[in-house]
Amino acid sequence: MAEHEHVKVAVVGSGFGGLGAAVRLRREGITDFVVLERAGSVGGTWRDNSYPGCACDVPSHLYSFSFAPHPDWPRTFSGQPHIRAYLERVTDTFGLRPHLRFDSEVKRMTWDAEEFRWEIETVRGTLTADVVVSATGPLSDPKIPDIPGLDTFPGKVFHSARWDHDYDLTGKRVAMIGTGASAIQIVPSIQPKVGRLTLFQRTPAWVMPRVDREISGVERALHRALPVTAKLRRGVLWGIRELQVQAFTKHPGELGFVEQLAKRNMARAIKDPALRAKLTPDYRIGCKRILLSNSYYPALARPNVDVVAAGLSEVRGSTLVAADGSEAEVDAIVFGTGFHVTDMPIAERVVGADGRTLAETWKGGMEALRGASAAGFPNWMTIIGPNTGLGNSSMILMIESQLNYMADYLRQLRVLGGKVALDARPAAVAAWNERVQRRMERTVWNTGGCTSWYLDPSGRNTTVWPGTTAEFRRATRQVDLAEYTVLRPSAERSATAAPAQVGA
Numbered sequence: 001m002a003e004h005e006h007v008k009v010a011v012v013g014s015g016f017g018g019l020g021a022a023v024r025l026r027r028e029g030i031t032d033f034v035v036l037e038r039a040g041s042v043g044g045t046w047r048d049n050s051y052p053g054c055a056c057d058v059p060s061h062l063y064s065f066s067f068a069p070h071p072d073w074p075r076t077f078s079g080q081p082h083i084r085a086y087l088e089r090v091t092d093t094f095g096l097r098p099h100l101r102f103d104s105e106v107k108r109m110t111w112d113a114e115e116f117r118w119e120i121e122t123v124r125g126t127l128t129a130d131v132v133v134s135a136t137g138p139l140s141d142p143k144i145p146d147i148p149g150l151d152t153f154p155g156k157v158f159h160s161a162r163w164d165h166d167y168d169l170t171g172k173r174v175a176m177i178g179t180g181a182s183a184i185q186i187v188p189s190i191q192p193k194v195g196r197l198t199l200f201q202r203t204p205a206w207v208m209p210r211v212d213r214e215i216s217g218v219e220r221a222l223h224r225a226l227p228v229t230a231k232l233r234r235g236v237l238w239g240i241r242e243l244q245v246q247a248f249t250k251h252p253g254e255l256g257f258v259e260q261l262a263k264r265n266m267a268r269a270i271k272d273p274a275l276r277a278k279l280t281p282d283y284r285i286g287c288k289r290i291l292l293s294n295s296y297y298p299a300l301a302r303p304n305v306d307v308v309a310a311g312l313s314e315v316r317g318s319t320l321v322a323a324d325g326s327e328a329e330v331d332a333i334v335f336g337t338g339f340h341v342t343d344m345p346i347a348e349r350v351v352g353a354d355g356r357t358l359a360e361t362w363k364g365g366m367e368a369l370r371g372a373s374a375a376g377f378p379n380w381m382t383i384i385g386p387n388t389g390l391g392n393s394s395m396i397l398m399i400e401s402q403l404n405y406m407a408d409y410l411r412q413l414r415v416l417g418g419k420v421a422l423d424a425r426p427a428a429v430a431a432w433n434e435r436v437q438r439r440m441e442r443t444v445w446n447t448g449g450c451t452s453w454y455l456d457p458s459g460r461n462t463t464v465w466p467g468t469t470a471e472f473r474r475a476t477r478q479v480d481l482a483e484y485t486v487l488r489p490s491a492e493r494s495a496t497a498a499p500a501q502v503g504a
């Protein structure tokens with residue numbers, strides 16, 4: 001990092017969010033920016049999750065950037081290597097390499113109210129930026145539960161997002177902890193090779209069939225020759241998911257028939273009534289993410305698999321003890337236990353105008369104006385911030401909406417001119433969140449009778465967007481300056497005798 005380096009914009013993270021921000025900045029004519037990434041390559045989620053069977057669960061033609069269509073997706077739900085390669089290609093196509101700073105983990109970002117800029121400490125040095133776009137990902141810091149005795153385990157332990165490819169599972173006794181989106185992809189991928197697989201299931205998932213198939217050469221050629229056909233395909237995939245939103249957000253009762261389909265999916269593969277009972281959820285479908293798999297249930301029915309219908313509660317050497325008292329001797333433990341979502345670690349590292357960290361500000365729950373701006377953190381915004389997650393569609397749609405908002409935010413700063421910062425008004429943040437939380441009350445995520453990672457420890461849903469992606473697109477088209485305080489440095493204010501808070 002050059003000494004005293006200053007940039008207009010510092011983007012943190014190089015997953016879909018950070019790379020998308022970089023493309024958008026260049027399109028807005030802004031080239032004075034860097035992308036700070038703690039790892040050694042781009043890709044975020046799709047670099048870190050390389051576990052066997054890892055793939056998207058939203059079809060590839062929708063789970064990709066609208067501005068970077070890829071006619072050659074190999075499958076309807078493409079695998080991690082293809083998605084990672086896609087992001088590498090986006091990086092090259094849009095000339096992002098010169099902006100990337102790898103191995104540059106951000107340790108702290110502090111708003112400098114004198115200089116009107118962010119001071120960003122990274123492991124490689126310090127730089128300053130007028131604006132920070134934080135795209136560190138909602139699912140990027142793996143969570144391993146604090147299990148008593150785990151440190152006494154003599155075997156191999158790893159998290160699904162940090163797969164140890166040097167460790168050969170062949171013939172081993174393996175415990176899979178968790179039954180979320182990663183676990184249901186891992187289980188059928190490793191079951192044929194392991195000696196014994198014990199699945200520790202705290203809560204069973206609803207699993208629907210996955211309409212996964214190879215995209216034929218003819219389809220791909222058509223998409224290459226006539227790009228409008230790929231657009232049409234994307235449009236249909238998007239429209240179907242938009243139509244489902246009402247059931248999730250307003251009429252969870254309508255999801256009952258989907259439960260019947262999921263039960264039929266299970267009954268086809270699981271003939272043992274006792275196992276079926278263990279695997280049948282007791283909450284409304286959709287309350288937790290609906291999982292898609294054709295191979296999960298068949299794998300669980302294999303003779304080398306045990307399903308323990310209780311969470312892991314203790315480890316005694318190589319013996320794993322479940323909450324129901326059952327025990328299993330294993331050689332390796334794979335945690336599919338998710339990520340720090342409502343307690344995202346980056347929040348500890350952002351220090352706002354009053355010297356408080358974002359984590360302190362969010363102690364009562366995460367909240368941000370239009371999912372982007374937190375009060376007291378001028379010229380700082382986040383991509384995939386609070387209440388921008390989706391239960392049923394592509395996060396890329398939400399990211400692109402947030403990029404529209406980011407572009408307008410930067411335009412507004414340019415128009416205002418000089419040393420200037422936008423700080424979300426606490427009242428605007430509160431009003432936005434009240435609206436979001438009011439709409440949340442009827443949703444399946446809040447009423448479906450489950451606890452999920454969508455909810456924070458107080459039971460508030462601070463992660464999911466309770467509407468259609470089109471509604472979010474409209475809400476983030478433009479920055480409403482009335483929702484912000486326009487700040488100027490005090491020296492400039494006294495020189496021009498301007499009011500302390502222009503637009504206040």
Ligand SMILES: Cc1cc2nc3c(=O)[nH]c(=O)nc-3n(C[C@H](O)[C@H](O)[C@H](O)COP(=O)(O)OP(=O)(O)OC[C@H]3O[C@@H](n4cnc5c(N)ncnc54)[C@H](O)[C@@H]3O)c2cc1C
Nearest residue numbers: 013015016017038044045056057058105106136137140395
């Ligand atoms: C296994 C898996 C499958 C998924 N499948 C789907 C799917 O099918 N459809 C869907 O819509 N969503 C899916 N998701 C959600 C997915 O996370 C988002 O769709 C999207 O990839 C998030 O992009 P992002 O750029 O916001 O975050 P990430 O991809 O997580 O990227 C964040 C980046 O920030 C970097 N970073 C973090 N902290 C720092 C720091 N302090 N300093 C510097 N760099 C830092 C990280 O190293 C990372 O590269 C999936 C998630 C997982 C884990």
